[in-house]
Each structure stands twice: as C-alpha cells, then as structure tokens.
Amino acid sequence: MRILGIETSCDETSASIIEAKKGNKTVTLVSNIISSSVKLHAKTGGIIPENAAREQIKYILPVIKQALSPIFSSRLTSHFPSSPSIDAIAVTYGPGLIGSLLVGVETAKTLSYVFKKPIVPVNHLLGHIYANWINPVIPNSFRDLPHDEKEMLNQEVQHDKIEFPAVALLVSGGHTDLILMKAHGSIKWLGGTRDDAAGEALDKIGRLLGLSYPAGPIIEQLAKNGNLKAYKFPRPMIGTNDFDFSFSGLKTAVLQEVSGIKYQVLRKKIPDIAASVQQAICDVLIRKTIKAAKKYKPKSILLGGGVVANEELKRQLILNTKYELPDTEIFFPKKFLCTDNAAMIATAAFFNYKPAPVNKITANPELYFD
Ligand SMILES: Nc1ncnc2c1ncn2[C@@H]1O[C@H](COP(=O)(O)OP(=O)(O)OP(=O)(O)O)[C@@H](O)[C@H]1O
Ligand SMILES: [Mg+2]
Numbered sequence: 001m002r003i004l005g006i007e008t009s010c011d012e013t014s015a016s017i018i019e020a021k022k023g024n025k026t027v028t029l030v031s032n033i034i035s036s037s038v039k040l041h042a043k044t045g046g047i048i049p050e051n052a053a054r055e056q057i058k059y060i061l062p063v064i065k066q067a068l069s070p071i072f073s074s075r076l077t078s079h080f081p082s083s084p085s086i087d088a089i090a091v092t093y094g095p096g097l098i099g100s101l102l103v104g105v106e107t108a109k110t111l112s113y114v115f116k117k118p119i120v121p122v123n124h125l126l127g128h129i130y131a132n133w134i135n136p137v138i139p140n141s142f143r144d145l146p147h148d149e150k151e152m153l154n155q156e157v158q159h160d161k162i163e164f165p166a167v168a169l170l171v172s173g174g175h176t177d178l179i180l181m182k183a184h185g186s187i188k189w190l191g192g193t194r195d196d197a198a199g200e201a202l203d204k205i206g207r208l209l210g211l212s213y214p215a216g217p218i219i220e221q222l223a224k225n226g227n228l229k230a231y232k233f234p235r236p237m238i239g240t241n242d243f244d245f246s247f248s249g250l251k252t253a254v255l256q257e258v259s260g261i262k263y264q265v266l267r268k269k270i271p272d273i274a275a276s277v278q279q280a281i282c283d284v285l286i287r288k289t290i291k292a293a294k295k296y297k298p299k300s301i302l303l304g305g306g307v308v309a310n311e312e313l314k315r316q317l318i319l320n321t322k323y324e325l326p327d328t329e330i331f332f333p334k335k336f337l338c339t340d341n342a343a344m345i346a347t348a349a350f351f352n353y354k355p356a357p358v359n360k361i362t363a364n365p366e367l368y369f370d
Helices: 038-044 049-068 098-115 124-133 147-153 198-208 216-223 248-258 263-296 311-324 342-351
Strands: 002-007 012-019 028-036 088-094 119-123 166-171 176-183 186-192 300-304 329-331
Touching: 002 049, 002 098, 002 342, 012 049, 012 342, 028 049, 028 342, 038 049, 049 098, 088 098, 088 124, 088 342, 098 119, 119 124, 119 342, 124 166, 124 176, 124 300, 124 342, 166 263, 176 263, 186 263, 198 216, 198 248, 198 263, 216 263, 216 311, 248 263, 263 311, 300 311, 311 329
Parallel strands: 002 088, 088 119, 166 300, 300 329
Antiparallel strands: 002 012, 012 028, 166 176, 176 186
C-alpha cells in the first residue's frame, strides 16, 4: 500500500509517500518533501505561531504536489481522484501549534473527502519514533541531496532488525520522553520532562550565547572545539528514582555564567560552554535511558526527535550500552528524518492503521501519549 503523509505541526511543511506491503518490517520512501520556515524564525530568535501558520498555508499545496510527482506526472487535481496509487492519507493531528496543525488537518480532510481515501490521524510524537522503521534505500527523488546526507543514508542501521519490547527515547524541540513499546500500538509512557525539553534548552541556551535559531546543531559544531569539562553544569534529575527529566536548571546555570560578561570575552568561552552543555544533556539522557532499559529489559532502544541528529549523543549512548546492555540494539533514524518530516507520519500510520471518519478528526495541540 502507498500512504501520503502530511505534517504541519510546527515550522516544517512536509508531504511524503511511503510504500509497504502487509507484514513488511520496514517501509520504503517514495518521496519526502520538506519546506521549512526556520530562516524566518531565525530572524525573531524563535517561532511566532502566527508566522508559522501563514507559511504553512503558503507551502502546503506545492509541497503535496511535489511529493506526489514521482508517481503522478501531471497535476494533482487531475490524477489524484481516479488513480489507485494512493491508498490512504496520514496526517499529524497533534501536538503542535494550533494554526499550523489546522492547515495540515484541514487539507488532509479535504483530500480524503473529495478523493474518497481513508484518513489516519497520527500523533506527531509517535511519528518521531516511527522514523526508525523507514528503509534506508535512497529513492531517485533524493539524488540531489548534499554529499554528507548521502553518507548518512548509508550508515549501517538495520531498520528491519527492530524487535519488541523496545524502550524509546524521544528528544525533540518540545518533548523529552521515555516510552515502553511492547508492540506496534502498545505503548506505555514512562516519564518525561517536567519543564524544558532538551531541544528547547539548547535553543534557549543558544539565545543566551547569541547563537541563531535553532541552536542545537550550532552548539554541536561549536562543542567540537570546546572542553567539555570546562564548566561543571548541573545534571538535573540524573539520579532520581523515576524516568523524568528537567532541563530548565541547566539553562539558569548558563545564564548565571554568562550574565554581565562583555560579548568580546564571552565569544572566547562559547566553545567550552557549548561542549559542557552538550555533555550535561548527553549524560542525563543516556543515564535515564539506560536506567529504563535495565528495568524493562528491551531488545531494542529507539531514538527519535531532532536532538537525535546530534552525533555525540548517539556515539556516547552506543558506547555506554555496549558494556552495560550488551544484548540491547540501538536504533536511530537517518539524520534528515530526525527533525519534522511527513515520512515518519505515514510510517506510523502504516504500522498503526486505524482510519477515522473525516468528521471525527480535529487538530489537538495538547495531544500527548495515551
Ligand atoms: N545536531 C543537533 N544537536 C542537538 N540538537 C539538535 C540538532 N539538530 C537539531 N536539534 C534540535 O532539535 C530540535 C528540533 O527537533 P524537532 O524538529 O524534532 O522538534 P519539534 O518538532 O520542533 O518539536 P516537537 O516534535 O516536540 O513538537 C531543536 O530544538 C534543535 O535545536
Ligand atoms: Mg517534531
């Protein structure tokens, strides 16, 4: 079956087609188009929801049209209805920014109603985890990817080897959660952040350091030239007897360190601060994930969300689990599938195929794990 995925929860407008047969262990990408308004938000140092929603409206139809282009050579309206090529539509219905979510949900509902295709509403957070089931084969539509992304695509993660039970660590811009997955559709939330998410903390710390938005990838680059032991930043909740996180104290610690310092002086300290912050976040995420894995004894650990693009987090987690959990495999999505994309939404719909009546689907900005 072929599923058209639509994702508009925040500042990315994305449409994707995935393909898989019943019983397949992974899905194959046919197309994955992403239009990001991140440059606009860099100017304001963060996302202004109204601006994000306006950009979604501008790009939703061109993005869907382009995603469909590998299978339809002509216009969407003339080919979509009669063609059997798309079997279902998957759409993110929450969580996210209400204005942005509505654009995707209403577009998907309209397509579903007009073209009589089943529609599957998908939780965006589950979507991030389902990026792990996307096959690494490079489709033709990706031939223009930059070289380093092609390298990433070839990384040896065997996505068809994921086995349950699995512990999933979701680390995105707005969420930091640990989840136990016993099977597709059987999930238990173990814990999550009590304040800032890890990605949010990186972005806010970036703003304190005068870095542009989003700061996560910039901090990763700066950290390469910094001393991770230069600053003893707190590891919030690292030893608590639960699976919760807290990162706002880390942000406050950086604020105390940098306040009152002239930029000329601060500039020289930034690589050391970046390396120390990144290490504090990695330490907490890795320790809590290992703690959950020791308790629930999963066969797989799955990583998902934009912060998983961070090479140091993956490297250190793999290194630590090698000794502490030798029987547990670590899986993570391709780098370009860590941040928001519609392929992960279509993939989640394939493995949890529950179409809903069009009139029952509404955007839910507060949606969380069931
Ligand atoms: N290489 C990196 N290292 C660390 N953090 C990164 C890296 N690349 C991206 N990020 C962070 O990932 C976050 C964006 O991830 P993602 O797109 O999953 O979040 P989101 O969709 O905005 O949030 P949510 O999914 O919770 O609604 C940002 O906070 C960004 O700074
Ligand atoms: Mg996201």
